Amino acid sequence: MPEPPLLGVAALDAHYGDFQALFGVSLTLSRGEVAAVIGANGAGKSTLLNAIAGLIRSRHDAILFEGEPIGDLPANRIVGRGIALVPEGRRLFPSLNVEENLLIGGQIGRPGRWNLGRIYELFPVLAERRRQASTSLSGGQQQMVAIGRALMSNPALLLCDEISLGLAPIIVRDIYATLRQIVGAGTAAVVVEQDIGQALAIADRVYCLQEGRVALEGRAGEVTRADISAAYFGV
Amino acid sequence: MTAWLNTIAQGVLVGGLYAMFAAGLSLIFGVMKLVNIAHGDLIVLAAYVALMVTDALGLNPILSLIVVVPVMATVGYLLQRGLLNRALGEDILPPLLVTFGLSVILQNGLLQLFSADSRRLQAGGLDVASVKLAEGLSLGVLPLLQFALAVLVIAGLHWLFYHTRLGRAFRAVSDDPRVAQLMGLDNRHVFGLAMALSLAIVAVAGVFLAVRTNFDPATGPARLIFGFEAVIIGGLSSLWGTLVGGILLGVVQAIGAEIDPGWQVLAGHVAFLAVLAIRPQGLLGGARR
Secondary structure, three states: OOOOOOOOEEEEEEEEEEEEEEEEEEEEEEEOOOOEEOOOOOOHHHHHHHHHHHOOOOOOOEEEEEEEEOOOHHHHHHHOOOOEEEOOOOOOOOEEEHHHHHHHHOOOOOOOOHHHHHHHHOOHHHOOOOOOHHHOOOOOHHHHHHHHHHHHHOOOEEEEEEOOOOOOOHHHHHHHHHHHHHHOOEEEEEEEOOOOHHHHHHEEEEEEOOOOEEEEEEEOOOOOOHHHHHHHHOO | HHHHHHHHHHHHHHHHHHHHHHHHHHHHHHHHOOOOOOHHHHHHHHHHHHHHHHHHHHHHHHHHHHHHHHHHHHHHHHHHHHHHHHOOOOHHHHHHHHHHHHHHHHHHHHHHHHHOEOOOOOOOOOOOEEEEEEEEHHHHHHHHHHHHHHHHHHHHHHHHHHHHHHHHHHHHHOOOOHHHHOOOOOHHHHHHHHHHHHHHHHHHHHHHHHHHHOOOOOHHHHHHHHHHHHHHHOOOOHHHHHHHHHHHHHHHHHHHHOOHHHHHHHHHHHHHHHHHHOOOOOOOOOOOO
């Protein structure tokens, strides 16, 4: 029997009250793969990540992880299964210092390669600032903490929601170089981005959302810019 | 001169009790932005629990804490999981109304069970024992014990908040409950533990209140006011602030009472309003969480 894909999203609908944000979205990801999810503002990209992470509940079998249905599990149980979200806007805990932000990410105690020491090796600047308030860091450093915090739970799947948002291009390049190291070590990832160039460069597969539906999907090397423009704007 | 010194010393010691009223309130507001209107009635409930325990087991009230603290902590956890968590949400009004309703229910429930007679816990000599510091200046053993416990409770809370896993969880859930879930924290459980801790402190405060003064089912709301005033004077979300606020309130009330017994409570209210007018963030507010 073939091994099930790491993540299988099948005909996922998502609602905010009466408003439906996702319509029958399907997505498949194998172990160690990276999927880029692109699309205009309001296309449902963040909603998709929030649904996978459990912040939005969905149908029991709409999301399968390692072959098991997790669609209706709450977020605090999903992280223990091995899915970690780097939320949009970083969302560090302001009353926790840098190290406490990292430690709380690892408090579920899921075994794996990541620990405080490894995170400090990955982002040496954080080790220097471990006792500082997370709010005193630059945007790029805060993003490092947010990524480190997610890694501390030793995820098999890392969900990154617009990690380039509001950062200088040179910082974005560094962050993506680090992300490449992380996925290179075997962690799968779903990367939501407005910056299509960064997203396509790191991804194996690309999904383009438009108004809550998958408008385009394919291998990252095979979709053309023209395909993307068409799917992006629906023209 | 010693008369005034005496007044101030008594005020400081009473302030310890107010600080304990305030610490439980402040903790709950800090972690889940819940204003617990039933806090005063829960203090009175703790006093009645202590009354039942001392009657049934023949324990000294101070020793009865061994039973009353875990009982109240359990009540707190169940209250949070069974009732208050259902009311918490974006809107702060529903939980406020629920605790208001709870306050009414507690007062009337206690009235049904224990009648309106005022009661008091007898501490077997401990309540009248005192230490003489100088001519005209002696401090009661019980108030001293109560003050020492208040300092210990607040120091303990501070340590818990800033040096333990649970404290880290409290702060994270308070900062951003949605993202806290992504860390594997079950907010409902964390809130339950916070309420358990709050009511454990309420238990200590309730027992000392019951030894100090008479209580009856209707005395809760006045304790709530003192607790609120101490929190606001000291500064919201500052743990040491609750001690400072409690002491200031106690001293001002003692001075007011010394001038005219009718001014005791009024003087406290005036001090509270003055702080609110001059330094609305509280004396220690904004300096450090």
